[in-house]
Amino acid sequence: MTADLLLGVDVGGTGAKYVVADLAGAVRAEGDVPTDPASPETTLGRVARATGPVLDGGRLHGVGLACAGIVNPLTGWLGRSPNLPGWEDSNLFAAVDAVFGNVRRALANDVNGALYGEFRAGAGRGCADLVMIALGTGVGGGVLLGGELLVGTHFGAGEIGHMVMDPHGPVCTCGGRGCLEAYAGSVGLLRAAREAAAGDAGPGLRDLVAARGVALTTRDLARLAVAGDEDAAGIFTLAGRRLGQAVGNLINVLDPDRILIGGGVAQAGDLIFEPCRRTARAIVLAAEAKDTPILPAELGPLAAAVGAALLVTGEASGE
Amino acid sequence: MTADLLLGVDVGGTGAKYVVADLAGAVRAEGDVPTDPASPETTLGRVARATGPVLDGGRLHGVGLACAGIVNPLTGWLGRSPNLPGWEDSNLFAAVDAVFGNVRRALANDVNGALYGEFRAGAGRGCADLVMIALGTGVGGGVLLGGELLVGTHFGAGEIGHMVMDPHGPVCTCGGRGCLEAYAGSVGLLRAAREAAAGDAGPGLRDLVAARGVALTTRDLARLAVAGDEDAAGIFTLAGRRLGQAVGNLINVLDPDRILIGGGVAQAGDLIFEPCRRTARAIVLAAEAKDTPILPAELGPLAAAVGAALLVTGEASGE
Numbered sequence: 001m002t003a004d005l006l007l008g009v010d011v012g013g014t015g016a017k018y019v020v021a022d023l024a025g026a027v028r029a030e031g032d033v034p035t036d037p038a039s040p041e042t043t044l045g046r047v048a049r050a051t052g053p054v055l056d057g058g059r060l061h062g063v064g065l066a067c068a069g070i071v072n073p074l075t076g077w078l079g080r081s082p083n084l085p086g087w088e089d090s091n092l093f094a095a096v097d098a099v100f101g102n103v104r105r106a107l108a109n110d111v112n113g114a115l116y117g118e119f120r121a122g123a124g125r126g127c128a129d130l131v132m133i134a135l136g137t138g139v140g141g142g143v144l145l146g147g148e149l150l151v152g153t154h155f156g157a158g159e160i161g162h163m164v165m166d167p168h169g170p171v172c173t174c175g176g177r178g179c180l181e182a183y184a185g186s187v188g189l190l191r192a193a194r195e196a197a198a199g200d201a202g203p204g205l206r207d208l209v210a211a212r213g214v215a216l217t218t219r220d221l222a223r224l225a226v227a228g229d230e231d232a233a234g235i236f237t238l239a240g241r242r243l244g245q246a247v248g249n250l251i252n253v254l255d256p257d258r259i260l261i262g263g264g265v266a267q268a269g270d271l272i273f274e275p276c277r278r279t280a281r282a283i284v285l286a287a288e289a290k291d292t293p294i295l296p297a298e299l300g301p302l303a304a305a306v307g308a309a310l311l312v313t314g315e316a317s318g319e
Numbered sequence: 320m321t322a323d324l325l326l327g328v329d330v331g332g333t334g335a336k337y338v339v340a341d342l343a344g345a346v347r348a349e350g351d352v353p354t355d356p357a358s359p360e361t362t363l364g365r366v367a368r369a370t371g372p373v374l375d376g377g378r379l380h381g382v383g384l385a386c387a388g389i390v391n392p393l394t395g396w397l398g399r400s401p402n403l404p405g406w407e408d409s410n411l412f413a414a415v416d417a418v419f420g421n422v423r424r425a426l427a428n429d430v431n432g433a434l435y436g437e438f439r440a441g442a443g444r445g446c447a448d449l450v451m452i453a454l455g456t457g458v459g460g461g462v463l464l465g466g467e468l469l470v471g472t473h474f475g476a477g478e479i480g481h482m483v484m485d486p487h488g489p490v491c492t493c494g495g496r497g498c499l500e501a502y503a504g505s506v507g508l509l510r511a512a513r514e515a516a517a518g519d520a521g522p523g524l525r526d527l528v529a530a531r532g533v534a535l536t537t538r539d540l541a542r543l544a545v546a547g548d549e550d551a552a553g554i555f556t557l558a559g560r561r562l563g564q565a566v567g568n569l570i571n572v573l574d575p576d577r578i579l580i581g582g583g584v585a586q587a588g589d590l591i592f593e594p595c596r597r598t599a600r601a602i603v604l605a606a607e608a609k610d611t612p613i614l615p616a617e618l619g620p621l622a623a624a625v626g627a628a629l630l631v632t633g634e635a636s637g638e
Contacts, residue, residue, distance in 0.1 A: 070605065080606075129472055143572065145464060152574025153448055156605030159571035164564050164602055166485055174604060245483050252478035253462065253569065255471020283483055285493060286389065286475030287399075 003061040003103075005054070008309025009047055010066045010110060010302075011035055013083035018047050019305040020054045023061065023313055025121030029054045030302060038086040040095035048099050062104030063096045064308030066113030068140075070155045073311075076107050079155065106311035110304045111158060112149045114297065115142035117307025118260050122298040127257035131250050132297065133160050133243070135265035135272075138173065139181040143254065161185065163249065165242045183242035184272075186218045186265055192235045193221055204229035222268040236268055240275030247276060247294055248283025255289050262297030269296075322380040322422075324373070327628025328366055329385045329429060329621075330354055332402035337366050338624040339373045342380065342632060344440030348373045349621060357405040359414035367418050381423030382415045383627030385432030387459075389474050392426050392630075398474065425630035429623045430477060431468045433616065434461035436626025437579050441617040446576035450569050451616065452479055452562070454584035454591075457492065458500040462573065480504065482568065484561045502561035503591075505537045505584055511554045512540055523548035541587040555587055559594030566595060566613055567602025574608050581616030588615075 005028065010017045012035060020029040033046035044063075069081030069088075076093025078084070096105045108116060115132035118124040124132075128147040134140040141160025143150040150157045161181035162174055169178025173187060182188045193216065197209035208224050209216060225232035247259050259280075266272065277294050284290045299306055324347065329336045331354060339348040352365035363382075388400030388407075395412025397403070412424045427435060434451035437443040443451075447466040453459040460479025462469040469476045480500035481493055488497025492506060501507045512535065516528035527543050528535060544551035566578050578599075585591065596613050603609045618625055 070607070141572070145469065150464065150573065152605075152608070153576050153611070154574055154605055154607035156570075156603075156608040157572065157574040159604045162571050162602065162604040163568040164484075166487070167560070167564060168485070168487075176602060241486070245486060249482040249568070250572065251475075252481050253460070253476065253572075254469065255473055255476040257472050283481065283495060284475075285478045285481040286471075286473055288389070288473035289471070289475040292472070 003059055005059045006061055006309035006312050007047070007051060007055065007063045008066070008113075008305040008307070009044070009063070010113065010304040010308065011043065011084065012068075013037070016043055016047060017302065017305050018051060019302055019309060020051055021306055021309045025117065025306050025310050027302065027306065030305075035084070037084070040087055040090060040092055041098050044095055044099040060100060060103055062106065062312030063100055064106035064108070064113070064310070064312045065092055065096070066108050066110045066304040066308040067092070068110045071107050071109050072155055073107050073149070073151060076105060078107075104312045106308060106314070108149060108308055108311055109158070111140035112142040112151070113305070113307040113311070114262060114299065114303035115144055115260070115307065116149060116311050117299050117303040118262070118297050119144055119147070119307075120310045121306060122303065123260050123295050124258055129254070129256040130258055130260060131160070131254060131256050132260045132262060133246070135184050135186075135243075135261065135263035137187055138185045140263075145254070145256075160246060160250070163246055165245050180242060180246045184239040184265065189218050189221065189235060189239055189265065190216055192238070193232070196231055196235065201231040202229070205231040208232075218265050218268065222271055225268075225271050233271060236271035237275045239265075240272040241279045243272065244276035244279025245283060248280035251280065251284045251289055251292050255286065256292065259292060259294045260297045261294065262303065266296055322378055324378045325380055325383065325628035325631050326366070326370060326374065327383045327385070327432075327624040327626070328363070329432065329623040329627065330362065330403065331387075332356070335362055335366060336621065336624050337370060338621055338628060339370055340625055340628045344436065344625050344629050346621065346625065349624075354403070356403070359406055359409060359411055360417050363414055363418040379419060379422055381425065381631030382419055383425035383427070383432070383629070383631045384411055384415070385427050385429045385623040385627040386411070387429045390426050390428050391474055392468070392470060395424060395426050397426075423631045425627060425633070427468060427627055427630055428477070430459035431461040431470070432623035432626040432630070433581060433618070434463055434579070434626065435468060435630050436618050436622040436624075437581070437616050438463055438466070438626075439629045440625060441622065442579050442614045443577055448573070448575040449577055449579060450479070450573060450575050451579045451581060452565070454503050454505075454562075454580065454582035456506055457504045459582075464573070464575075479565060479569070482565055484564050499561060499565045503558040503584065508537050508540065508554060508558055508584065509535055511557070512551070515550055515554065520550040521548070524550040527551075537584050537587060541590055544587075544590050552590060555590035556594045558584075559591040560598045562591065563595035563598025564602060567599035570599065570603045570608050570611050574605065575611065578611060578613045579616045580613065581622065585615055
């Protein structure tokens with residue numbers, strides 16, 4: 001048999017999502033295993049056992065890993081990693097070798113993995129210059145130029161969530177003020193909702209916040225906004241405007257083919273995309289770049305695993 | 320004789336600065352001629368006559384041009400150009416061919432030309448990943464990654480001056496609010512000085528603004544600030560903080576080797592560099608990137624002409 005399958009693993013603090021994909025990124029199998037917080041080898045061993053039947057007979061072409069944190073994609077080194085402190089400062093290519101033997105390997109941080117997946121098999125297909133912004137608990141980002149992920153001199157590129165949008169803005173988890181993350185990550189959105197409920201919001205938002213308590217989610221807020229509650233809608237509008245400011249600033253600097261917005265908060269759809277697009281368009285200076293598409297990511301929660309798998313093939317191509 | 324000399328021309332609205340440089344960028348001759356607002360050929364003909372004695376005997380290896388505006392460096396096309404409306408939508412390589420015959424050619428916008436000059440022969444020497452911010456009347460910018468200038472999908476990259484730093488900030492010449500240019504370009508600085516003089520500033524700034532009238536320059540302001548005037552110093556401090564916010568945001572996104580600050584306003588030195596560095600350092604998230612050098616450009620007013628000349632050699636190298 002030929003080695004025609006890729007394994008991609010998106011390693012989180014508690015679980016590792018994996019996909020087995022063909023060389024074009026089509027997913028043949030997927031699943032997850034518990035992450036061993038102390039051992040990359042143990043975690044990858046669990047993935048190997050789970051995927052063994054699919055990969056039987058020498059079909060494994062290579063293994064790609066995605067991890068939050070500072071990574072060196074050339075050497076396989078994982079530096080600081082907030083979700084995987086027990087894996088920090090270790091070589092993940094060595095762990096792949098120990099578990100899978102002599103296969104090709106790739107490593108990216110999680111948002112870069114997702115961006116590469118979108119580039120090769122999702123909303124960025126056919127575009128060599130892309131920016132991705134992932135709206136989750138926090139806000140992550142990635143930049144792809146000429147079909148290659150930008151990693152930066154210190155492997156620190158893509159921290160789009162900590163671009164400061166307003167020096168007088170709300171305090172961010174990083175200690176700064178007015179970061180994009182403080183507006184458009186779920187922590188920031190939920191804090192804004194609670195502050196509004198404690199302040200001058202109407203009964204709709206006040207009742208929701210009281211009823212849901214610590215279980216409040218951005219999905220709850222979005223449902224209320226879609227039902228016509230102006231306080232809830234206003235929270236997404238402000239987040240969308242600050243996101244649009246970041247997007248407009250990035251188009252002014254990089255003039256990419258497209259901007260992709262992913263992550264759970266992006267599920268709010270037009271509540272956040274509409275003010276985002278309007279604000280970005282007003283900020284972009286070059287007339288030719290004003291209509292740069294700002295699109296939802298397509299691959300969903302598997303994006304980083306798919307992208308990590310495709311990074312193994314290392315083709316700087318839009319196909 | 321061998322073709323061992325480069326000609327670089329930085330074309331402005333009224334004059335065209337030229338340099339004759341060797342293949343490493345060392346300037347052998349320099350000067351300027353009046354720009355013909357309607358004809359690239361006439362303008363380049365004047366440069367050819369002025370440089371003829373130096374370039375005599377077939378020593379011209381190639382010609383590089385720098386122009387403000389939207390340019391396609393591959394085809395030589397000049398699109399919108401605020402300073403050269405009579406040159407818009409024309410092919411400047413054809414003009415070079417008509418005047419200089421069969422030589423190599425290059426084209427960049429003015430800030431990209433200056434950035435490339437600093438990369439090959441100035442403050443960015445040896446660094447493949449650079450961001451340049453030029454503080455002039457307005458604020459321009461450029462990005463170099465992997466030794467290549469980023470031009471963007473619509474040739475619109477590098478508009479760093481129109482990154483929005485504060486959505487509630489002062490109105491910019493572009494019609495937007497809170498752009499970097501509105502703080503750190505000389506138009507923004509001088510407006511801030513006049514507003515302070517009309518407001519609660521002390522007699523030092525009030526007297527300067529009254530005495531200099533429309534002839535007021537940022538150099539006047541800097542002299543007053545260096546002499547100890549707190550109102551004048553405060554204007555540079557705010558500009559430096561917003562510049563530092565832009566720099567910090569750019570380091571978070573791109574993680575380059577160095578940030579270079581050029582243009583006339585940068586002559587204010589520590590008045591603007593000190594608050595810039597302090598603010599940027601606070602914003603940069605990755606610990607490894609916090610000490611990214613933020614340096615004055617070195618090549619001064621000839622940077623764009625030198626860079627345009629060196630672009631002819633097309634070597635993506637730090638040497």
